[in-house]
Amino acid sequence: MATTTTPRPTAGVGLDLPRSAGRVSFAGALRSEFTKIRSVRSTYWTLIAMFIVVVGFGALASFGVASQPHPPTGPGWDPTRQSLAGLYIGQLIIGVLGVLVISSEYGTGMIRTTLTTNPHRGVMIAAKAVAFTVIAFIAALITSFAAFFLGQAIMSSHHISTTLSSPGVLRAVIGGALFLTACGVLAFGLGLLLRHTAAAIGAVVGLLFVVTILVNFLPQGWQNHVNEWVPALAGGMLWQVRAQPPGATPMFGPWPSFAVLCGWAALALVSAVLLFRKRDA
């Protein structure tokens, strides 16, 4: 029998560890979750896709207005919002990553290995949520600033651009990153709740996209009370500089609106975590 490829089962050799070594902690769980996120390709693909789509679409939208014979001006014109228009699609891409980070554990069966090595479910899931949120925010911040600067550069030749030092602009650009991150956390919550990639992505698209379209068909009187609670519409208030024009559907201010989006994310995340701690894995 060939034994060259088979290692001798010399268990014990090199297995010895001091009794005190190896304790579960939040810091350890966080390192573990960072390793997981950085060691699969889907992370890089989705983040690169988000960057290209958000920056590219923002550039296209900026080029579109810049090439009009009479470029827009006046109080309703919001060049920051124009350069960040790609966030409408970016929210879905970060949503896909938010879902995948947790649903891939269920899809591959990795969750069973994860929980047999760290059975402290609360610690494990908190670490995963934090790791994802940090990575999502950093990537979103880079994306949002890149989209803003490229968009303004395109529009500056027609003197319809703005700068970071103008009132509300810095808040809106950072707000774009916060918006993406919150959408990602909402998707993470839905992924943990549904534990199935396709179902969870469907739910993300439904909640962020379909609902946003459907409310347009409600009677205006209803919209006046509903729109400010719709997650993507509320979240969008943070990355625009102009106020809602008079006569338009009333919305909360930028930060209260963002709080509405965060509320949705928290609702999904908290209910998912409560269920996660009780359910069979």
Next chain:
Amino acid sequence: MIEARGLTKRYGDTLAVDDLSFSVAPGKITGFLGPNGAGKTTTMRLILGLDRPTAGQVTINGTAFEQADQPMRLVGALLDAKALHGGRSAYNHLLCLAQSNNLPRRRVDEVLGLVGLTDVASKRSKGFSLGMGQRLGIAAALLGDPQILMFDEPVNGLDPEGILWIRNLMKALAAEGRTVFVSSHLMSEMENTADHLLVIGRGRLIADCTVDEFIRANSRQTVRVRTPQPDLLAKLVAAVGGTVREDGDGAMVVTGLDQAEVGDLAYENAVRLHELAPVHASLEQAFMELTASSVQFHAGVPELPVLAGEVA
């Protein structure tokens, strides 16, 4: 020491584990035996806290596994070698597990060397063969130098070399004083490795004993005899309380007497013997007899449907 008391798990209408009480003693290999669907995997999932019991409880060294401060030092488990993200390299897979328990990074290299996967450490595990995947799972289980090892059907689908490797590994681990709890539906596997047996069928415990006790208690000793005077011997055997049945090719099998008794009986009555051999009941047979009534899905011989047009 793993201890289950009244452990019960119901999935909808299916009672997967039914009032199971047992303990797995430290320092030896305990085989967990049962036909497919008997509840072995469910029991292991309950021990590890993956599933919540419907009733009863199971503890490891007195506490639930979910309360363990040092889970990987306590238990190394391999339930399913495919339970990992195939897109992650073997090294990163082990690294993320080690980090969650604050185990030093060098452990990853050590266990990779131990199972012989050092050369493919940077490869994504989705390209691994069954045997390599199994070794990666074992590497993960060994990361924490655990007191207790749990393997669910570890030799399933492996080639003879892989089976031998795992068998020797389990023996080496037990020889170091570790507790090894291994499930199988293959009796022959248990016969070669286990010191102690827990046998379940349909979620219930049906035996808790050593391998020898199990065979002795659950199978009758039989003796194979070949003689030119079968009728005479059959009468003699029946007269002292034994039973005889034909074994094809002219031999007969005697139950209820041992080898010496059959030989003496023949000698005293001048019956010529051409063959006299004890038949050792295997664990396989003993198991089949014991679990015959508790197999969940009896497979009958399927009858081929006859199409009307084909009837001659």
